[in-house]
Amino acid sequence: MRKIKGLAFEYICIGATLTALFLLALLLWDAWDKGAGWLSWRFLDSFPSRFPEQAGIKSALWGSIWLMLLTALISIPLGVGAAIYLEEYADRTWLTRIIEINISNLAGVPSIVYGILGLALFVRWMMLGRSLLAGALTMALLILPIIIISSQEAIRAVPNSIREASYALGATKWQTVKFHVLPAAMPGVLTGNILALSRAMGEAAPLIMIGALTFIAFTPSSPLDPFTALPIQIFNWASRPKAEFQYLAAAGILVLLALLLAMNAAAIIIRNKYQKYIKW
Amino acid sequence: MTSAIQTINLSAWYGNKQALTSVSMSLEENKITAIIGPSGCGKSTFIRCLNRMNDLIDGFKTEGEILIYSKDVRYIDPVELRKSVGMVFQKPNPFPKSIYENIAFGPRIHGINSNRLDAIVEESLRKAALWDEVNDRLNDNAMELSGGQQQRLCIARALAVKPKIILFDEPCSALDPLSTSKIEDLMLELKKEYTLVIVTHNMQQAARVSDHTAFFLYGKLIESGETKQIFKKPKEKSTEDYIIGRFG
Numbered sequence: 001m002r003k004i005k006g007l008a009f010e011y012i013c014i015g016a017t018l019t020a021l022f023l024l025a026l027l028l029w030d031a032w033d034k035g036a037g038w039l040s041w042r043f044l045d046s047f048p049s050r051f052p053e054q055a056g057i058k059s060a061l062w063g064s065i066w067l068m069l070l071t072a073l074i075s076i077p078l079g080v081g082a083a084i085y086l087e088e089y090a091d092r093t094w095l096t097r098i099i100e101i102n103i104s105n106l107a108g109v110p111s112i113v114y115g116i117l118g119l120a121l122f123v124r125w126m127m128l129g130r131s132l133l134a135g136a137l138t139m140a141l142l143i144l145p146i147i148i149i150s151s152q153e154a155i156r157a158v159p160n161s162i163r164e165a166s167y168a169l170g171a172t173k174w175q176t177v178k179f180h181v182l183p184a185a186m187p188g189v190l191t192g193n194i195l196a197l198s199r200a201m202g203e204a205a206p207l208i209m210i211g212a213l214t215f216i217a218f219t220p221s222s223p224l225d226p227f228t229a230l231p232i233q234i235f236n237w238a239s240r241p242k243a244e245f246q247y248l249a250a251a252g253i254l255v256l257l258a259l260l261l262a263m264n265a266a267a268i269i270i271r272n273k274y275q276k277y278i279k280w
Numbered sequence: 281m282t283s284a285i286q287t288i289n290l291s292a293w294y295g296n297k298q299a300l301t302s303v304s305m306s307l308e309e310n311k312i313t314a315i316i317g318p319s320g321c322g323k324s325t326f327i328r329c330l331n332r333m334n335d336l337i338d339g340f341k342t343e344g345e346i347l348i349y350s351k352d353v354r355y356i357d358p359v360e361l362r363k364s365v366g367m368v369f370q371k372p373n374p375f376p377k378s379i380y381e382n383i384a385f386g387p388r389i390h391g392i393n394s395n396r397l398d399a400i401v402e403e404s405l406r407k408a409a410l411w412d413e414v415n416d417r418l419n420d421n422a423m424e425l426s427g428g429q430q431q432r433l434c435i436a437r438a439l440a441v442k443p444k445i446i447l448f449d450e451p452c453s454a455l456d457p458l459s460t461s462k463i464e465d466l467m468l469e470l471k472k473e474y475t476l477v478i479v480t481h482n483m484q485q486a487a488r489v490s491d492h493t494a495f496f497l498y499g500k501l502i503e504s505g506e507t508k509q510i511f512k513k514p515k516e517k518s519t520e521d522y523i524i525g526r527f528g
Contacts, residue, residue, distance in 0.1 A: 165369070167336060168366065179385065
């Protein structure tokens with residue numbers, strides 16, 4: 001009887017895994033089936049249009065790239081800096097613990113809430129308008145907790161023996177962090193950052209909240225320009241009645257997925273490349 | 281005889297837990313002093329006080345005086361102190377960088393001109409009896425060396441900042457017998473120029489390498505003196521019991 005129960009549990013787990021995989025495959029196949037025929041260089045290099053056969057994702061693609069670069073520029077220094085402070089400098093007091101718990105909580109806050117915050121703070125109060133910069137700041141807030149937590153974990157994984165070795169040679173704290181802790185934590189930090197950015201890449205809700213445009217016929221040329229992004233363009237097409245726009249949405253999804261997969265692949269490659277020597 | 285290190289009524293606590301109780305001893309220059317005692321007797325705590333490594337632990341505090349060449353360590357900048365009091369740890373802990381970089385790091389952070397680094401690296405590796413084994417692959421990653429080689433690299437790394445005193449915290453406990461004997465030979469060579477302190481669990485090792493031995497128990501210094509005397513005619517009953525293996 002015990003054996004049967006064990007076996008049954010195993011099959012249930014296999015079933016659960018297969019169901020998840022099957023649904024994912026179905027989703028991918030559906031997007032591929034609808035969208036693959038619409039993928040072309042013209043699709044990548046055209047602005048959106050009322051006529052499906054002329055419509056493309058140029059503005060959304062460039063908007064997303066701009067948005068990611070700005071978000072990375074803002075969130076990585078802040079997030080990694082905060083992680084270094086919390087792990088290496090801050091005393092372990094109740095205050096640090098409260099800060100850390102709150103950062104974890106922030107990572108679970110729905111993205112639309114960050115959109116509301118961004119709207120009030122960046123768009124209205126800082127008067128940045130519906131600009132790329134406002135979008136990037138909002139996205140940076142959204143992924144900061146993830147960046148901080150993953151960077152903290154990477155820094156914590158650097159064994160203390162390395163810090164001791166450095167201090168024992170007369171290194172200061174900053175020298176220890178700069179020459180040993182950060183380089184050793186770098187693969188983990190980079191992986192976490194890339195995964196956080198890829199989360200921001202797929203977010204539509206906060207951008208819609210801060211008023212990113214959905215129909216835009218130019219590519220941004222400065223951080224203060226209005227913009228749109230891939231998920232918004234997809235959302236826009238998917239909500240139109242005409243069947244062709246559904247296919248365009250599917251093609252947009254394929255482009256977005258390709259970008260996300262490329263980012264995740266980069267994360268994996270970086271991790272494997274640097275991990276070769278950093279075994280303790 | 282000059283004493284390189286002297287402690288006067290040194291007590292230490294981790295939080296509320298007392299780890300050392302009123303330890304007064306003096307360690308001679310250019311000698312090897314072995315510190316023996318069962319686990320948790322405070323011997324590691326003792327040597328980690330000497331270069332203030334324990335300052336890095338939250339809640340650690342000391343009372344009493346530690347004099348390094350007659351200077352109170354409390355009034356020396358820890359960075360300066362650790363430059364003259366080097367340390368080799370229990371588990372070899374090379375940086376995950378090249379052999380060259382491992383040695384060059386210390387001199388570099390102390391502002392040594394980079395055109396002198398090659399010479400310092402060679403000199404340090406020669407002193408640590410590692411030069412002949414690695415001189416053709418200085419740019420290889422230090423993690424590729426064997427455990428014993430890694431530990432000698434760590435010794436070379438400590439030598440590169442030109443300390444006067446080197447502390448060894450159970451340097452051979454993770455090594456095989458052959459590597460251990462190499463390190464012991466090396467220590468005997470090094471004592472011509474440096475003052476060495478070694479914490480060890482291995483009684484034979486203390487007997488083989490040290491000039492002086494100190495026996496710690498429950499955070500107290502029970503007995504210290506010439507190694508021969510401690511091993512042949514200990515004054516205290518507990519020292520004798522420990523040495524002949526009745527506990528520990």
